[in-house]
Amino acid sequence: MSPDHLPLEAYATALASLPAMGPARLAALLGTVPPDVAWRRLVRARPGGEHDPGQLLGLGPGEDDRVRRALGPAGAALAGRWRTAAASLDVAALWRRTADLGMTVTRHGAAGYPAPLVDDVEPPAVAFHVGDPAVLDAPKVAVVGTRRCSATGRSVAAELGRDLATAGVVVVSGLASGIDGAAHRGALAAEAAPPVGVVGSGLDVVYPADHQDLWQQVPARGLLLSEAPPGSPPERWRFPARNRIIAALADVVVVVESHRRGGALHTVDEADRRATDVFAVPGSVRNPAAAGTNDLLAEGRPPACSADDVLVALGLGAGRRQGVADRRPAPGPDDASVLEHVGWQPTSLDQLALRAGRDLPTLAPALERLCQGGWVDHSGGWYQRVGPVPGVR
Amino acid sequence: MLASAHSATLLGVEGRPVRVEVHVSAGLPGFTVVGLPDTTCREARDRVRAALLSSSLTWPLKRVTVNLAPPGLRKVGAGLDLAIAAALLAASGQVPAPSLADRAFVGELGLDGSVRHVPGALPMIAALVAREVVVAEGCAVEAQVVGRHVVRPVATLADAVGALRGERDWPPPPAPVAAPPQPRGPDLADVRGQPVARFAVEVAAAGGHHLLLVGPPGAGKTMLARRVPGLLPDLDDDQAMEATGIHSAAGLPLPSGGLVRRPPFRAPHHGASAVSLVGGGSHVLTPGEVSLAHHGILFLDELGEFDPSVLDSLRQPLEEGIIRVARLTARVALPARILLVAAMNPCPCGEGTVPGACRCSTAARGRYARRLSGPLVDRFDLRVEVGRPDVPELLSTASGEPTAAVAARVARVRGLAPGRGTTCNARLAARQLDEVATLEDEAARALERSLRAGRLTGRGLGGVRRVARTVADLAGHEGPLGVEHVSTALALRAEPTFLGGRAA
Numbered sequence: 001m002s003p004d005h006l007p008l009e010a011y012a013t014a015l016a017s018l019p020a021m022g023p024a025r026l027a028a029l030l031g032t033v034p035p036d037v038a039w040r041r042l043v044r045a046r047p048g049g050e051h052d053p054g055q056l057l058g059l060g061p062g063e064d065d066r067v068r069r070a071l072g073p074a075g076a077a078l079a080g081r082w083r084t085a086a087a088s089l090d091v092a093a094l095w096r097r098t099a100d101l102g103m104t105v106t107r108h109g110a111a112g113y114p115a116p117l118v119d120d121v122e123p124p125a126v127a128f129h130v131g132d133p134a135v136l137d138a139p140k141v142a143v144v145g146t147r148r149c150s151a152t153g154r155s156v157a158a159e160l161g162r163d164l165a166t167a168g169v170v171v172v173s174g175l176a177s178g179i180d181g182a183a184h185r186g187a188l189a190a191e192a193a194p195p196v197g198v199v200g201s202g203l204d205v206v207y208p209a210d211h212q213d214l215w216q217q218v219p220a221r222g223l224l225l226s227e228a229p230p231g232s233p234p235e236r237w238r239f240p241a242r243n244r245i246i247a248a249l250a251d252v253v254v255v256v257e258s259h260r261r262g263g264a265l266h267t268v269d270e271a272d273r274r275a276t277d278v279f280a281v282p283g284s285v286r287n288p289a290a291a292g293t294n295d296l297l298a299e300g301r302p303p304a305c306s307a308d309d310v311l312v313a314l315g316l317g318a319g320r321r322q323g324v325a326d327r328r329p330a331p332g333p334d335d336a337s338v339l340e341h342v343g344w345q346p347t348s349l350d351q352l353a354l355r356a357g358r359d360l361p362t363l364a365p366a367l368e369r370l371c372q373g374g375w376v377d378h379s380g381g382w383y384q385r386v387g388p389v390p391g392v393r
Numbered sequence: 394m395l396a397s398a399h400s401a402t403l404l405g406v407e408g409r410p411v412r413v414e415v416h417v418s419a420g421l422p423g424f425t426v427v428g429l430p431d432t433t434c435r436e437a438r439d440r441v442r443a444a445l446l447s448s449s450l451t452w453p454l455k456r457v458t459v460n461l462a463p464p465g466l467r468k469v470g471a472g473l474d475l476a477i478a479a480a481l482l483a484a485s486g487q488v489p490a491p492s493l494a495d496r497a498f499v500g501e502l503g504l505d506g507s508v509r510h511v512p513g514a515l516p517m518i519a520a521l522v523a524r525e526v527v528v529a530e531g532c533a534v535e536a537q538v539v540g541r542h543v544v545r546p547v548a549t550l551a552d553a554v555g556a557l558r559g560e561r562d563w564p565p566p567p568a569p570v571a572a573p574p575q576p577r578g579p580d581l582a583d584v585r586g587q588p589v590a591r592f593a594v595e596v597a598a599a600g601g602h603h604l605l606l607v608g609p610p611g612a613g614k615t616m617l618a619r620r621v622p623g624l625l626p627d628l629d630d631d632q633a634m635e636a637t638g639i640h641s642a643a644g645l646p647l648p649s650g651g652l653v654r655r656p657p658f659r660a661p662h663h664g665a666s667a668v669s670l671v672g673g674g675s676h677v678l679t680p681g682e683v684s685l686a687h688h689g690i691l692f693l694d695e696l697g698e699f700d701p702s703v704l705d706s707l708r709q710p711l712e713e714g715i716i717r718v719a720r721l722t723a724r725v726a727l728p729a730r731i732l733l734v735a736a737m738n739p740c741p742c743g744e745g746t747v748p749g750a751c752r753c754s755t756a757a758r759g760r761y762a763r764r765l766s767g768p769l770v771d772r773f774d775l776r777v778e779v780g781r782p783d784v785p786e787l788l789s790t791a792s793g794e795p796t797a798a799v800a801a802r803v804a805r806v807r808g809l810a811p812g813r814g815t816t817c818n819a820r821l822a823a824r825q826l827d828e829v830a831t832l833e834d835e836a837a838r839a840l841e842r843s844l845r846a847g848r849l850t851g852r853g854l855g856g857v858r859r860v861a862r863t864v865a866d867l868a869g870h871e872g873p874l875g876v877e878h879v880s881t882a883l884a885l886r887a888e889p890t891f892l893g894g895r896a897a
Contacts, residue, residue, distance in 0.1 A: 148751065348589075348778065348780045349589045349777075349778075349884060349887075350586065350587055350588060350589045350590070350779075350780055350782075351780070351783070353588040353589055354586065354588060354783075354786075359588065359592065360588070360589060360592050360881045360884060360885070361864060361868060361877045361878065361880075361881045362877065363884075364877065364880035364881040364883070364884040365839075365876050365877045365880040365881075367880070367884070368839060368876075368880040368883070368884075372842065381607075381777070381778035381887035381888075382778075
């Protein structure tokens with residue numbers, strides 16, 4: 001306890017809230033000076049535009065190298081901005097707010113810090129979580145992928161999430177739109193192993209906004225984790241940092257769908273740094289959202305065709321595969337002949353009319369019935385077959 | 394001495410009769426035009442003077458006052474030149490004053506005494522009540538199209554003066570030329586594959602439903618749109634007269650034979666201003682592209698690149714079929730009964746229709762989608778996504794159904810509309826829908842599902858029923874609409890991907 005009865009975590013939270021405070025800078029700072037000392041020195045410094053970071057923080061000649069490197073060439077201006085921001089930030093109020101939001105704050109090297117991150121190559125200096133960190137003791141698989149996914153990708157992610165959770169595996173993902181959200185929804189639907197979400201924004205900033213339900217259910221049933229302090233907006237640079245935590249937590253990473261360039265491939269790079277196995281779900285050559293995952297397969301990564309492939313790699317053996325009860329009403333013979341022509345990849349109405357050799361007035365009612373029966377998904381003029389576990393949106 | 398001659402001026406796309414009074418009196422030589430002339434009209438003084446002198450006539454060295462009645466109506470253009478010259482010659486005793494009685498004059502004078510064509514001759518002549526009209530040779534065809542007057546085409550002022558004096562005969566009017574059939578434009582047989590878009594084009598032509606084509610660059614949206622006018626039947630006499638009047642007023646060249654018989658096709662560039670699209674202007678109230686497309690097709694290519702405020706100015710004309718332009722001095726109604734065909738990319742990169750292929754950020758897609766207001770999109774009862782045809786289709790030598798075959802079906806469906814008290818299915822009033830577009834039970838359930846799922850709004854419901862009526866008409870189906878017609882109409886109303894706001 002510091003003289004004003006605030007724990008060190010309160011000062012760490014305040015330091016993490018400063019502008020442009022990335023994981024490397026925060027780690028350098030807290031690795032050099034205790035948080036309460038750093039904070040007091042910041043606040044007491046003379047107001048002004050620029051500061052020498054070493055002087056500002058009262059560092060000795062040997063100590064300030066790491067901080068200086070982390071701050072980069074604009075260090076003096078940045079230190080000045082920190083000084084200004086710190087002067088107007090009420091640490092006690094921030095700490096009360098953090099507590100009111102139900103968040104737990106842990107520091108690297110202190111008690112309560114998430115165990116799988118302790119020995120990581122780049123551990124978050126401060127971690128915020130809601131939920132039960134004990135769930136991290138179970139085997140963990142990250143199911144990640146693009147936000148701009150196909151309906152098939154969404155459906156596969158949901159199936160993987162469900163089957164992995166059923167086998168007792170903790171599904172780690174980013175709670176983003178597309179694959180991430182679908183994986184979590186699948187895991188929640190299994191009502192088995194708890195899910196873990198790692199997000200880029202503050203735990204009180206729901207992003208994307210339509211995932212409000214996931215932001216409530218994931219911490220209620222498992223754990224929601226972030227290194228961003230409360231109130232942090234979903235800034236661009238926070239997502240690669242978030243991906244690194246997902247890779248650090250997971251025992252295996254599964255990429256369901258990724259474009260040739262995308263955040264999911266960044267997670268793969270981070271997994272490679274930690275020598276974590278990466279699986280890729282094979283996709284159609286016509287699906288641009290599968291180009292990145294197919295590239296991963298070409299690099300020699302193992303394919304994940306079902307949860308079993310991943311479970312074997314975890315040494316859990318093939319899980320008890322749950323027989324899926326298909327509750328959908330069987331399509332009539334006429335509709336079935338149309339369903340044959342609807343691919344698992346998005347198919348345009350034009351392609352369907354040509355393949356089925358029908359004109360629109362005979363094709364449209366059949367498609368309407370198939371959508372109604374849950375056999376076909378329809379979005380923006382594209383039709384696509386879906387499995388018995390539709391990618392819950 | 395006082396003399397007067399009949400003529401007309403143009404207000405919007407309508408002619409208004411004008412009486413030109415010329416008073417020649419003793420006094421300081423001078424020439425004044427009163428009665429709200431615009432600049433071109435005021436300059437008549439210099440043209441008339443030079444034309445008189447070039448034609449070996451005398452310019453009276455007296456005080457000349459020209460009054461253009463009614464004085465409250467703004468007179469535009471040079472069409473009054475010939476009437477001013479005739480009245481001036483009568484007032485100065487160079488032609489007998491009674492020769493102007495029951496004759497009207499429309500034409501611009503050149504400095505050499507020639508009489509020239511003026512834009513808007515057709516509506517101007519249509520507004521004249523005199524028995525004879527003296528017009529420039531270039532206006533003779535338009536005057537004959539009006540058909541109510543004895544047409545006296547003259548090449549020069551001297552011709553007109555000689556005939557008015559009785560010294561020579563009026564030049565004979567040109568023999569009416571048999572109008573050659575006007576071409577139907579590019580043929581639908583050129584379009585390979587794309588059965589859905591082809592069908593949408595057919596439904597649009599048959600029912601007059603506004604059509605939005607969404608697709609990546611190179612999918613053939615423009616190619617399809619240019620084939621819509623060929624599917625429409627010829628304009629009937631009244632429609633042709635209206636369309637020809639508008640084209641004449643805008644100074645567009647008229648087809649040989651005089652009448653615009655084929656539905657016009659107008660494709661303004663996406664840089665168009667609101668005024669150029671809907672018409673207007675500070676004092677010359679000219680028809681815009683919407684009016685020029687009256688009874689035809691307005692094609693807006695790259696709809697997403699138009700200025701949003703320009704597009705929103707289209708909403709009222711699309712609803713009412715008429716544009717009311719009001720200025721301080723005049724109010725005009727410009728006809729604008731159009732079939733709107735628009736084409737656009739699904740997003741800035743153009744690839745957004747294929748799920749997962751789009752390279753745009755969510756924010757960029759949002760910005761692009763916001764350029765189209767919801768009410769405008771609602772006006773399109775047909776929205777189809779046009780994909781790039783597959784390679785085998787492109788290379789196939791089998792041509793599609795030709796325009797002539799599709800046009801025959803379209804003509805048959807259009808022929809049903811008058812019996813329902815409308816001009817085409819798209820203009821069926823809500824009250825009429827309950828009579829001619831009743832629903833079978835299964836069809837009603839399909840609509841109910843769409844409404845409940847939020848795929849359809851109350852306003853869209855009427856549109857779907859109108860389109861379904863056209864689909865049924867094309868299939869030769871009478872009576873209540875079946876589920877196949879309603880499902881087809883729903884399938885042709887795809888919520889464009891970018892408007893759905895969902896990435897997949």
